[in-house]
Amino acid sequence: MSQAPVTERASAQFADPFAVLTADMAPATASRFSALLARNLRRFPAGTGIVAEGEQAPQIMFALEGWIALNKSLEDGNVQMIDLILSPDIIEPTSADGQISAYDLHALTDVAISTVQRRDLDGLEISDPPQMWSIVRTRAAIARARVAEHTLRLGQGSAQTRLAYVLLELCLRLGGAQDARTRAFDLPLTQQRIGELAGLSSVHVSRTLRRLSRQGLIDASESRRIAINDIQGLARIAKVELDVLRNELFATDV
Amino acid sequence: MSQAPVTERASAQFADPFAVLTADMAPATASRFSALLARNLRRFPAGTGIVAEGEQAPQIMFALEGWIALNKSLEDGNVQMIDLILSPDIIEPTSADGQISAYDLHALTDVAISTVQRRDLDGLEISDPPQMWSIVRTRAAIARARVAEHTLRLGQGSAQTRLAYVLLELCLRLGGAQDARTRAFDLPLTQQRIGELAGLSSVHVSRTLRRLSRQGLIDASESRRIAINDIQGLARIAKVELDVLRNELFATDV
DNA sequence: CGGCCATTTGAACGCGCTCAAGCGCGGTGG
DNA sequence: CCACCGCGCTTGAGCGCGTTCAAATGGCCG
Numbered sequence: 001m002s003q004a005p006v007t008e009r010a011s012a013q014f015a016d017p018f019a020v021l022t023a024d025m026a027p028a029t030a031s032r033f034s035a036l037l038a039r040n041l042r043r044f045p046a047g048t049g050i051v052a053e054g055e056q057a058p059q060i061m062f063a064l065e066g067w068i069a070l071n072k073s074l075e076d077g078n079v080q081m082i083d084l085i086l087s088p089d090i091i092e093p094t095s096a097d098g099q100i101s102a103y104d105l106h107a108l109t110d111v112a113i114s115t116v117q118r119r120d121l122d123g124l125e126i127s128d129p130p131q132m133w134s135i136v137r138t139r140a141a142i143a144r145a146r147v148a149e150h151t152l153r154l155g156q157g158s159a160q161t162r163l164a165y166v167l168l169e170l171c172l173r174l175g176g177a178q179d180a181r182t183r184a185f186d187l188p189l190t191q192q193r194i195g196e197l198a199g200l201s202s203v204h205v206s207r208t209l210r211r212l213s214r215q216g217l218i219d220a221s222e223s224r225r226i227a228i229n230d231i232q233g234l235a236r237i238a239k240v241e242l243d244v245l246r247n248e249l250f251a252t253d254v
Numbered sequence: 255m256s257q258a259p260v261t262e263r264a265s266a267q268f269a270d271p272f273a274v275l276t277a278d279m280a281p282a283t284a285s286r287f288s289a290l291l292a293r294n295l296r297r298f299p300a301g302t303g304i305v306a307e308g309e310q311a312p313q314i315m316f317a318l319e320g321w322i323a324l325n326k327s328l329e330d331g332n333v334q335m336i337d338l339i340l341s342p343d344i345i346e347p348t349s350a351d352g353q354i355s356a357y358d359l360h361a362l363t364d365v366a367i368s369t370v371q372r373r374d375l376d377g378l379e380i381s382d383p384p385q386m387w388s389i390v391r392t393r394a395a396i397a398r399a400r401v402a403e404h405t406l407r408l409g410q411g412s413a414q415t416r417l418a419y420v421l422l423e424l425c426l427r428l429g430g431a432q433d434a435r436t437r438a439f440d441l442p443l444t445q446q447r448i449g450e451l452a453g454l455s456s457v458h459v460s461r462t463l464r465r466l467s468r469q470g471l472i473d474a475s476e477s478r479r480i481a482i483n484d485i486q487g488l489a490r491i492a493k494v495e496l497d498v499l500r501n502e503l504f505a506t507d508v
Numbered sequence: 509c510g511g512c513c514a515t516t517t518g519a520a521c522g523c524g525c526t527c528a529a530g531c532g533c534g535g536t537g538g
Numbered sequence: 539c540c541a542c543c544g545c546g547c548t549t550g551a552g553c554g555c556g557t558t559c560a561a562a563t564g565g566c567c568g
Contacts, residue, residue, distance in 0.1 A: 054498065072406040074493045080409040082402045095399040095502040096392060102399040102502050118391075133387060137372075138350060140394060145349040145356040147401060148336045152326040154408040155334040155453030159524065190546065199409030204524055206548060223533095223546090239328045244308065248349040248356050413556065444514065458556055460516060477514085477565085509568100516563070523557090531548075538541080 057101035058115035066111030164238035311355035312369035320365030418492035
């Protein structure tokens with residue numbers, strides 16, 4: 001941890017994120033799990049580092065609230081956002097040794113997470129079959145698929161394709177958009193950060209967003225907010241099949 | 255499965271790959287695991303498809319022998335190799351639903367794999383703590399770190415950086431090179447395939463390989479074979495810290 | 509030998525980059 | 539209150555990297 005986190009007791013406003021993860025659990029396991037999360041709750045204000053690349057890190061982090069960037073950077077300072085973490089995602093930042101983080105985790109907004117070690121989850125496993133690890137596995141599979149779609153477009157897509165894909169993925173992950181009729185959603189990222197995600201310079205993010213606007217596909221006039229006007233057209237440019245993407249991004253079983 | 259695989263009984267030549275995975279297991283678990291792998295052995299000749307994107311797939315695949323491309327492709331036909339799978343890697347091709355493959359798996363050489371379902375592993379779990387899933391988790395963490403390094407360079411690296419990284423990663427994964435003094439190794443990929451991995455056109459792979467040769471960093475004169483003459487220099491161009499990469503790519507515990 | 513595929517090399521294009529200037533907006537302090 | 543500053547966004551100009559298209563070379567196998 002590169003910043004001193006704030007620890008606090010379980011509070012009512014986390015009923016929601018807890019519920020997403022405990023929905024299909026046996027009640028006894030669920031309550032023990034909720035208690036574990038509450039015990040290990042950490043908060044980070046927007047703009048702070050959560051975990052630094054190459055430093056000691058918790059093995060498992062439950063994203064409860066806020067937007068987290070999972071970054072890696074080249075020696076020359078160029079940053080690539082590998083993935084964007086939103087509740088109820090689970091982050092496993094350590095590599096083979098289970099100790100050192102392979103990634104840089106950065107709070108894009110105010111963030112609440114719960115950090116645990118693997119043995120904590122083993123300690124919870126009383127039901128049969130073990131459900132805790134099953135949940136972790138499912139979230140890992142979703143993250144893998146998400147990163148692969150992203151990587152595909154970084155390697156093969158044009159700027160329009162990359163950006164359209166990023167917007168579409170976020171639209172779907174935010175629940176088909178907070179405002180369902182207009183498919184508009186808050187995007188608490190500067191164009192610089194969007195560029196780190198899409199592998200583009202901030203200048204070219206600006207140009208490409210305006211191009212998509214001029215084509216009538218999106219409305220990006222409001223700052224830190226995106227409205228998708230033509231989701232089919234955007235999917236065509238992103239070179240994505242919406243149904244396929246939905247199946248990849250959302251759990252359909254435990 | 256898009257090709258009819260060949261099933262066969264356990265044979266002596268797989269003692270090695272089995273051993274890598276069973277090294278730290280309790281003997282009883284290890285033998286049951288080896289039997290499971292042997293029971294579900296499949297072979298694919300070079301150039302054949304193993305699993306197609308969007309089709310039914312096994313949940314867990316143990317790579318025993320050969321080179322496997324983990325690909326994704328855009329609607330327009332452009333292919334990106336997300337990762338390259340070598341024994342003792344474990345592939346989990348399905349996404350959230352545990353049924354449909356999110357990736358296209360392709361045999362680059364003759365390949366031997368063993369395919370199982372999650373419940374098969376649950377059935378093996380008799381020791382405490384469960385070691386099977388721990389192995390799967392560790393291999394998954396390694397693959398995540400590998401894909402992230404790759405994605406970073408697809409998003410932020412030049413052609414030289416991407417290619418140098420690909421060669422370095424393979425050099426390390428192949429055991430610091432089969433021939434330790436010259437750090438030379440067989441690379442059973444056409445430049446077209448290397449391009450799919452590095453996110454470059456095959457033409458530019460050719461130019462960039464020659465450029466690295468002219469700089470004295472590698473020797474690519476022999477077809478399907480690479481010799482690394484100056485690993486430090488190559489690491490500089492790949493913008494990679496060799497020790498860090500080694501820690502990410504290799505398991506240091508179970 | 510002929511045919512096929514992989515590789516090499518040249519030529520030219522264009523996408524996305526950097527550099528640079530200007531604008532808009534919110535926050536701060538005189 | 540307005541002046542100022544800083545930051546993010548926009549837009550223009552020009553460049554260079556990696557692309558595509560095309561042709562030639564080399565290697566392997568029938």
